[in-house]
Amino acid sequence: MSLAQFLAVIRRRHWLLTMLTLLGVTGGVTLSLLATPLYRAEAQMFVSVDGGSTASDLSQGGSFSESRVASYAKLSTSTAVLRAAAREAGVEAAPSELERAVRTTTSADTVIMSITATQPDPEKAAALADAIAAQTIELVGDIEKTDALGESLVKLSVYQKAEVPTAPASPRVPVDIAVGALIGLALGIGSALLRETMDTKVRSVDQVASASGKSVLAEIPVSDDIATIALTSSGGQFSSTAEAYRQLRTHLTFTNLDGDCQVIVVTSSLAGEGKSTTAANLALMLAQNGHRTLLVDADLRRPSVADILGIESSVGLSTVLAHQVELDDAIQVVGEGGLRVLTSGQVPPNPSELLSSRQMQLVVQTASVSFDYVIIDAPPALPVTDPAVLGASASGVLFVASVDGRVKMGDIGRAVSKVDAVGARVLGVVANRVRVGHRPESYSYYATARPQSESPRRARRAAVEGRR
Structure with a gap:
């Protein structure tokens, strides 16, 4: 996964990161408030050797002391020392608890040994550290008796007694909060990556290309404006949506298609992906560019072109296929570019039979004679076979x-394969509802362009009026 893909995952799953990070912070605060305050006291000891006045003797004695420090540190945490020190300090605890509460450390190449005791009572913490130091001195004195007088050559002494701590060593609220936040953030990132791996829903342009195996011809920005149609209005033509459709128009214009008339079937995997709006916008852009264009609403189950453009739909494709009206009489003119539109007409009981009929082929052939482009808004490809039938011709x-x-990645793959299976030519894919700014090539530059004399409210009114 590249850095760009990783950041895209984080953007899509930011809510998960935020939630788990906040939970981590809450957990850190809760643990800090519920934890018993613990106080830490430290006593420091020094190891030396008696005897010897020459430099050589002193050097050997120093080396001997350094070699003994590690051994004495282990003795200080032995069970015998800890039990005796606990009795002396008045600390009631099991040996295992004492082992966890006491720590002895040594510094490399030194003869210094530090004994640290942790207790809920600050006075007992200091008393325990001093008692362990005293018990260790006594034990070492018993072990290291080597001279003729029975005196130990090694001296272990306390050079700094433990002081009673005034502030608890734990909990450390800021540290606990920071650790909780980091743990929550790490869990959030891991959960986001796991969900991304398991989630097959399409949420990026790259996923569209991967699932379809086809080129992405255009990226249509997401828009809260229902009037994304009527791009020929003075406000709409400077929008990022308009620029995206211009790119799509350019791709199709330079695509090498057979025949003088280009008959393009627009479909999607499932309903609600924006195919009808895309077909209408594409047709408007082609007409605006001077191409003789006919938009046909062939989604006879859930027609929407008439509603998008704000025109009458009682007479249209179904009535032409039923021989109730001639094709020329059913075509309406929409927009400044002179776009011709054949709406769906009344919803028939047998849409599949009508779309696969010989009469439908004749309608397309007749339209091909009079137009440069015939844009057919077809039903979704997965639920029905209509797009495959229309696409074959x-x-x-x-x-x-x-x-x-x-929509899921598998849905796109199956839909494209379904159309490919009948020998239809898939020109490419239009990625719809892309969030502007999520890709470097997005059209945010054009989204800000607008004639200075026109207000946003007037531009929207013009766009809505252009639909009717």
Whole structure:
């Protein structure tokens, strides 16, 4: 996973990171408040050797002392020493508890030994550290009796007694909070990566390309504005959405399609991915560019082109296929570019039969004579076979894939394979509802462009009026 992909995962799962980090902070605070305060006292000891006045004797004695320090440190935490020291300091604890409460450390190449005792009572902590030091001195004195007089050549003495601590050594609230936050953040990152691995929903343009195996021809930004149509209005033509559709139009214009007329079927894997809006916008952009364009609403189960454009839908494709009206009489003109639209007409009881009929082929052939582009808004590819049937006789099929998590990668792959299986040519994929700024090539530059004399409210009103 590249850094860019990792950051994209973090952006998509930021709520998980935030939640677990806050839980970690809460846990750190809770543990700090519930924990029993512990006080730590330290006594320091010094190891020396008696005898010898020459430099050589002193050097040998120093080396001997250094070699003994580690052994004495182990003796200081022995069970016998700890039990005797606990009795002397008035500390009631099991040997295992004493072992956890006492720590002896030594410094490299020195003869200094530090004994640290931790207790809930600060006075007992200091008393225990001093008692351990005293018991260790007594034990070493018994062991190291080597001269003729029975005196130990090694001297172990306390050069700094333990002081009664005034502040607890733990809990350390700031440290506990920081540790809790780091643990929560680490768990959040791990959970985000795990969920990303297990989550097959499409949430990025790269996932669209990977799932479909096709080129992404355009990235349509996400928009809260229902009037993303009517891009020919003076406000809409400077939007990031308009620029994305211009890119799509450019790709299709320079795509090498057979025939004088390009018949393009627009579909998606599932309903609700924005195929109808994409088909309508694409048709408007082609018409605006001077191409003779016909938009056909062939989604006879859930037609929406008429609602998007704000036009009448009672007469349309279904009535033409039923021989109730001629094609020319059913076509309406929309927008400044002279876009021709054939709405769905009344919803028929047998949409699949109508779309696969000989009459449908004749309608497309007839339209091909009069138009440069015929854009067909087809039903979703997975629920029905209509897009595959229409795509088999079209110049190409354009897939629309939403990247807001409503479709899975497997859905896109199966839908594309379903269309490929009938020999239809898949031109590419349009990634819809892409968040502007999540990719370096997004159209945020164009999103800010607008004629200075036009207010946003007026631009929106113009866009809505352009739909009707």
